[in-house]
Every structure is written in structure tokens, then in C-alpha cells.
Amino acid sequence: MSANPVFRKVLVANRGEIAIRVMRTLRDLGIKSVAVYSDADARALHVRYADEAYHVGAAPSAQSYLRADRILEVARRSGAEAVHPGYGFLSENTDFAAQCEAAGIVFIGPPASAILDMGEKTRARRIMIASGVPVVPGTEHAIPDPMEALEIARKIGFPVLIKAAAGGGGKGMRRVDDEAMFLDSFSGAQREARSAFGDDACYLEKWIIRPKHVEIQVLADKHGNCVHLFERECSVQRRHQKVVEESPCPILRHDVRMAMGEVAVRAAKAVGYVGAGTCEFLIDHEQNFYFLEMNTRLQVEHPITEQVTGVDLVEQQVLIAAGQPLPFAQQDLSQHGHAIEIRVYAEDPENNFLPSPGPISHLHVPTGPGVRDDGGYETGTVVSMNYDPMISKFIVSAPTREKARARMLRCLDEYQVQGVETNLDFLKDCLKHPEFIDGSYDTGVVSGISAIRAAAAPPAEQDTEDALIAAAIWRHLSQAQMQQNGTGAEQGAADSPWLQFGRRKQIGRL
Amino acid sequence: MKSKFVYVPGGNAPVSRIEVQPGEGDRFIVNVDGKSVEVEAFATELGIALRRDGRSIDTSVEQRQERTIVRTPALRKSFEIEDQRIWEMKSALSAGAGALKPKLNSPMTGKVVLVRVQPGDHVVAGQTLVIIEAMKMENEVKATADAQIKAVSVAAGDLVSPGTLLVEFVV
Numbered sequence: 301m302s303a304n305p306v307f308r309k310v311l312v313a314n315r316g317e318i319a320i321r322v323m324r325t326l327r328d329l330g331i332k333s334v335a336v337y338s339d340a341d342a343r344a345l346h347v348r349y350a351d352e353a354y355h356v357g358a359a360p361s362a363q364s365y366l367r368a369d370r371i372l373e374v375a376r377r378s379g380a381e382a383v384h385p386g387y388g389f390l391s392e393n394t395d396f397a398a399q400c401e402a403a404g405i406v407f408i409g410p411p412a413s414a415i416l417d418m419g420e421k422t423r424a425r426r427i428m429i430a431s432g433v434p435v436v437p438g439t440e441h442a443i444p445d446p447m448e449a450l451e452i453a454r455k456i457g458f459p460v461l462i463k464a465a466a467g468g469g470g471k472g473m474r475r476v477d478d479e480a481m482f483l484d485s486f487s488g489a490q491r492e493a494r495s496a497f498g499d500d501a502c503y504l505e506k507w508i509i510r511p512k513h514v515e516i517q518v519l520a521d522k523h524g525n526c527v528h529l530f531e532r533e534c535s536v537q538r539r540h541q542k543v544v545e546e547s548p549c550p551i552l553r554h555d556v557r558m559a560m561g562e563v564a565v566r567a568a569k570a571v572g573y574v575g576a577g578t579c580e581f582l583i584d585h586e587q588n589f590y591f592l593e594m595n596t597r598l599q600v601e602h603p604i605t606e607q608v609t610g611v612d613l614v615e616q617q618v619l620i621a622a623g624q625p626l627p628f629a630q631q632d633l634s635q636h637g638h639a640i641e642i643r644v645y646a647e648d649p650e651n652n653f654l655p656s657p658g659p660i661s662h663l664h665v666p667t668g669p670g671v672r673d674d675g676g677y678e679t680g681t682v683v684s685m686n687y688d689p690m691i692s693k694f695i696v697s698a699p700t701r702e703k704a705r706a707r708m709l710r711c712l713d714e715y716q717v718q719g720v721e722t723n724l725d726f727l728k729d730c731l732k733h734p735e736f737i738d739g740s741y742d743t744g745v746v747s748g749i750s751a752i753r754a755a756a757a758p759p760a761e762q763d764t765e766d767a768l769i770a771a772a773i774w775r776h777l778s779q780a781q782m783q784q785n786g787t788g789a790e791q792g793a794a795d796s797p798w799l800q801f802g803r804r805k806q807i808g809r810l
Numbered sequence: 811m812k813s814k815f816v817y818v819p820g821g822n823a824p825v826s827r828i829e830v831q832p833g834e835g836d837r838f839i840v841n842v843d844g845k846s847v848e849v850e851a852f853a854t855e856l857g858i859a860l861r862r863d864g865r866s867i868d869t870s871v872e873q874r875q876e877r878t879i880v881r882t883p884a885l886r887k888s889f890e891i892e893d894q895r896i897w898e899m900k901s902a903l904s905a906g907a908g909a910l911k912p913k914l915n916s917p918m919t920g921k922v923v924l925v926r927v928q929p930g931d932h933v934v935a936g937q938t939l940v941i942i943e944a945m946k947m948e949n950e951v952k953a954t955a956d957a958q959i960k961a962v963s964v965a966a967g968d969l970v971s972p973g974t975l976l977v978e979f980v981v
Contacts, residue, residue, distance in 0.1 A: 303832040313916060358869065383940075461849060522831050607829075613812035615824055625846060646967055662855070662856060662870075662872070664855070664856055664870075716856050716870045716881065718856070718870060718872040719872070725886060759884060759885040760884070761889075763882065763885050764885065764887060765842065765847075766860060766862065766865075766867050766882055766883050766884070767816060767827075767859065767869065767884075767885060767887045767889070768828070768842065768846060768880075769840045769842070769851075769862070770851070770857065770858040770860050770867070770869040770871060770882065771878045771880045771889050771891055772813075772815055772828045772830050772840055772891065773815075773838055773840065773849075773851045773858050773860070773879065774832075774857060774858045774871040774878070774880075775813065775815060775854070775891055775893075776813040776815075776830040776832070776838075776856075777853050778873075779813055779893075780811070780813075780832075
């Protein structure tokens with residue numbers, strides 16, 4: 301492969317961990333990588349990792365990483381034959397994809413038409429229904445007649461949700477569990493909607509009981525081949541933001557898994573998809589599944605699929621973009637063992653999860669068996685307030701789910717970040733949640749975590765005393781070191797631990 | 811050389827006095843409120859590696875402003891630890907705070923939610939003068955001595971930061 305690379309040079313139009321992750325595969329393939337960077341990232345890790353790096357603008361993304369014109373100019377100037385957009389930024393921007401195409405630069409992603417079809421939610425829903433892909437059942441338009449509504453509710457199946465067309469923020473919504481209650485509830489909802497919004501239009505949607513968020517990875521080449529790479533379970537979410545992901549889904553029946561895979565392939569084919577994409581589904585307590593949307597890019601959580609299937613998704617993206625056919629068929633793919641990913645964020649769980657930007661004075665990432673760190677920072681680098689504060693995605697693999705969970709807990713004890721607050725303790729709470737342990741958790745699992753935390757026993761007196769003793773000795777050694785520096789005694793051995801300690805203290809004061 | 815610290819637990823809890831006495835090699839005797847504990851400890855890249863009664867406790871320690879943050883395998887805790895001399899100086903100062911300072915400044919960044927006094931009011935030590943909301947918590951700024959209000963420089967809704975003048979007293 302490296303003797304005759306598919307591309308010689310690829311521009312990575314992104315930053316942080318995903319830029320580095322893409323460049324790593326490019327390097328594996330013998331392809332030169334080109335980085336772009338903003339003012340805030342001139343010293344960032346992705347800039348150092350790349351073979352070439354070009355400045356594209358000021359710190360705010362709108363003036364740098366979202367500047368399609370400047371990024372294309374860099375592609376031309378550097379002679380890059382293709383652009384990998386990563387995720388976020390320009391990854392789902394149809395104009396950018398089209399501009400690349402027009403400039404004769406390969407966009408490593410789906411055709412602009414597929415991004416467009418999947419990007420607009422009602423349009424995607426219509427295309428999916430036409431292709432026989434199950435969506436959350438409901439009516440697209442308001443139903444004025446209660447009897448007609450009841451007829452539809454019977455078809456959808458109870459419980460159903462009655463929603464005021466003009467409603468929002470939970471107002472004008474009623475859950476109805478059985479037929480007997482339906483007519484009263486529907487008329488009530490109409491009255492309520494009329495008085496609250498001046499419009500009594502109501503429509504129906506199926507109420508999904510204890511929904512799980514499960515998604516299917518697909519890969520499609522330019523020759524009409526399309527396969528799925530099984531599922532990722534992403535129900536641990538905080539405000540619709542995924543926090544912990546795992547593969548396989550711990551409770552998914554194999555027949556449901558394969559049916560979802562088939563449906564995802566059908567969805568991809570319906571829009572002429574090319575490259576790596578993800579179909580997101582809700583599954584209910586009976587494992588009925590409903591298509592939500594398709595993400596037309598590489599996902600943050602793609603590594604757990606890579607760990608379980610052994611397929612490098614970025615490599616496949618590059619090869620597909622270069623026109624190569626998929627090197628495997630569906631029957632060649634299978635899941636091995638279990639992988640869990642956590643997203644380590646510089647944010648403060650004690651303070652409403654507000655971002656905690658700043659210099660990382662020390663970063664210690666776990667190593668040892670079964671771990672993978674897709675990070676974007678090292679000791680001394682700065683988490684900028686201009687971008688997503690994700691420090692790293694950290695992934696463990698093991699033969700079984702319980703071993704993977706134990707391994708992740710081990711790693712969460714090893715993981716150390718100084719200088720900024722992180723969500724590491726919160727992640728630990730997630731992994732120790734009883735519903736996570738038995739795999740039954742749904743998208744509401746995180747809301748119960750603070751309560752569990754509050755109910756936890758206070759730490760043992762001895763543990764607190766250990767911490768206090770460590771703090772006091774640390775302060776003592778810091779003072780001793782400062783006094784030593786003050787008297788010019790540092791002309792001692794260059795490698796004395798005292799000096800190392802002093803240097804570390806200085807970094808800490810960045 | 812021995813180091814002496816004061817641990818301020820906050821709230822109404824009494825402070826603890828801590829002495830660290832270095833011994834041979836990595837040995838230390840740490841005395842917390844009269845109780846002596848013998849440990850072995852050394853500085854690591856991240857913090858302090860501690861051995862106590864055969865237990866090995868590898869910790870991460872960092873200083874952030876006033877707080878010393880410690881992570882052990884068992885817990886994460888943030889301590890306010892002060893050098894004993896500095897602490898004694900500070901407490902002497904605040905004890906003398908009964909002696910009136912003519913101006914009262916905001917101790918924090920936040921929003922004034924309520925001003926409880928107006929010029930001319932006589933207030934007593936401990937009386938709430940201004941309430942400032944920071945991080946969704948209300949903080950009462952109190953008089954440190956009996957005094958008469960000369961001027962009030964803020965109103966409800968004002969944003970303040972450390973050092974913003976709140977109230978002036980008649981001296």
C-alpha cells in the first residue's frame with residue numbers, strides 16, 4: 301500500500317483529537333497529511349503531528365475551521381488531492397462538498413446530494429418511509445376529528461403521545477396509555493391547545509417506552525456495495541450529548557441486530573450513500589426499532605466499532621474516496637469481544653458541567669492491556685474556550701462486557717488530568733450505575749446519577765486523612781523546594797527529583 | 811526542617827493544625843491535631859506517593875488558587891491548607907477587623923441581588939449589608955463592625971467583581 305498510495309497527500313480540515321486520529325491512519329497508509337489551524341491552535345498537537353500545516357484564520361471557528369474558501373486554497377497550495385473533514389465543522393456542509401468536487405479535490409465523504417437528503421429531517425423521513433424504513437410512527441399533519449385520531453392511535457399502538465402542533469417545551473403534550481382514555485384526552489388536549497396557543501391542531505406520535513439509542517455503522521463504496529458494521533449503544537447521554545458508548549449493545553437480540561443492519565443498508569442505498577455513515581435508531585422495551593436520522597460523516601464514537609470489527613473506518617473512507625471497492629462483503633464481518641468508549645471533557649460536573657478551559661498542567665493517560673486513547677492534548681497544551689472541550693476519547697476492549705467495564709473502571713482510576721476540571725468522576729458514576737451494570741439502561745439513565753451520588757456514603761475517615769497527609773507533605777516539599785531554589789542550591793544533580801518537582805510546579809503555574 | 815500548616819475545613823468546623831517533620835530518607839512524621847502518623851512519602855510527577863502501615867496510596871496533588879486538590883484511589887478532595895504563620899497573621903488581621911475600614915469592597919464576582927441598607931443607617935457587626943449572587947449561590951456581605959452607612963455604591967442588578975466598592979462607612 302505504502303509503495304503506491306491511493307493519494308499522496310490529504311488535507312485534514314479539522315482540529316484536536318479527530319484531526320490526529322485521521323492523520324494517524326494517513327501515516328499508516330503512507331499518505332502525507334496537511335493540517336489547518338487557527339490563531340488559537342498554532343501550537344496544537346494536530347499541527348505538530350501533520351507533515352504540513354497552514355494558518356487559516358482567527359480563533360473563532362467561523363473565521364477559520366469553517367472557512368471553506370481558505371481551506372480549499374490551502375488544499376490547492378499544498379497540492380492535497382483530497383480533504384478529510386472529520387466530524388463537525390464542514391463535515392456535513394453540502395456547499396463545501398460541492399466546492400471540493402468543482403475544484404477537482406476529492407471530498408472524503410458522501411456526495412453532496414446524500415448529505416442534503418439526510419440533512420433535512422422531514423425530507424429524510426419521507427424518503428425513509430418510501431423505502432420501507434421504519435420511523436417513529438405518527439401523523440405528519442394535525443387530525444381534527446377525535447374519532448379519526450382514535451383510529452390512527454389504534455394503528456400506531458398504545459401508549460401514544462398527543463402533541464399540540466403549536467406547542468413546545470412540554471406544553472400541550474399528553475401521554476395516553478389505553479384506548480378507553482383516548483377520546484377524553486384528545487378533546488382535552490385540543491381545548492388546552494386552543495386556550496394556550498389559540499390553535500387546537502393536535503397530532504399523534506407513538507410513545508417509546510424506555511427508549512435506547514442504538515446506531516448502525518455503514519460503509520458504502522462507489523460501486524454499489526454497501527455493508528453494515530453492526531451497532532453501537534449510545535444511550536448514556538447528558539442533554540442529548542453522548543457520554544459513554546459501547547459495542548455490542550448489551551441487550552440487543554441478534555435477529556434484531558441483523559434486521560437493523562439490513563434496514564440501515566437500505567437507508568444508505570435510498571440516498572445513494574458513499575463512504576462511512578451512521579443510522580441512528582430508537583429501540584423500545586420490546587426491541588422494536590425506529591429510524592431517527594442518518595449522520596453523513598465519521599462519528600465521534602467510531603473507534604468502538606473499529607475495536608470490535610477490526611476494520612479501520614478512516615482507512616476505508618480513504619480507500620472508498622479513491623474509488624476502491626470494499627475489500628469485504630457482509631458475511632466477512634463479525635463482532636469480537638466488547639468495547640467501551642468514554643468522552644473525557646474539560647468541564648466541571650460540580651458546576652453544571654460548564655466548560656473548564658485552560659492549560660493542562662499535567663496529563664496522565666492510562667496504558668496497559670486493552671486500551672486505546674484517541675486524544676488531542678498533552679501536558680502543557682491548552683484547552684481553548686473557542687472549541688469543544690473534549691480532551692480525549694478513551695476506549696477499552698476486552699473479551700466480555702463485564703471485563704471491559706472492569707477495565708474501564710481501572711483506567712478511570714489511572715487517568716489523571718491537572719490544571720482543568722474534568723468529568724472523570726462523573727464517568728465513573730455512569731459505569732457504576734446499576735442499570736449500566738446490567739445493561740438495561742435507557743436514554744434517561746444519566747438523570748438519576750446525581751441522586752445516586754448524593755446518597756453515597758461519605759468517604760471513610762482514614763481515606764480523608766490519607767489525602768490530608770498527602771496534601772500536607774506535598775505543601776512541605778513545595779516549600780522546601782522553593783527555599784532551596786532561593787539559596788541557589790539548585791546547582792546539585794541535574795536529575796534530582798527535587799528539581800523535577802520544581803519544574804513540574806512551574807508548569808503548574810502556566 | 812519542620813513545616814506547620816493549618817487546615818481550614820470551612821463552615822463552622824474548627825481548624826486543624828498539621829505539622830510535617832521530615833525524617834530519614836522518605837520518612838515523615840505528620841502530626842494532625844496532636845496525633846502523630848509515621849509515613850513514607852516522595853514527590854512524583856503527579857503528586858505524592860504515600861506508604862502508610864503497608865498501604866500504598868499513589869496520589870495526584872495540585873494547587874489551584876487557595877485550594878490543594880488531592881486525588882487518591884479512594885476519593886477526590888479539595889483542602890484549604892495555609893502555612894501556619896500566614897494563617898496566624900491573617901487571623902490577627904481579621905480579629906482587628908473590628909477596627910472599622912472606611913470602604914467595603916466586593917469579595918467576589920457576581921450580581922447584586924439585594925441591598926439591605928441605605929445612607930444614614932446604623933448597622934451592627936454581623937449585619938447583612940448586600941447580597942451577591944455568584945454561581946447561583948447567594949452570598950451575604952456583612953458588616954465587620956458597628957458603623958453608620960455613609961454611601962451605597964451599588965444597586966440590585968449590578969454586576970460586581972472583587973474590589974468593586976459596595977458601601978462606604980462614616981469614619
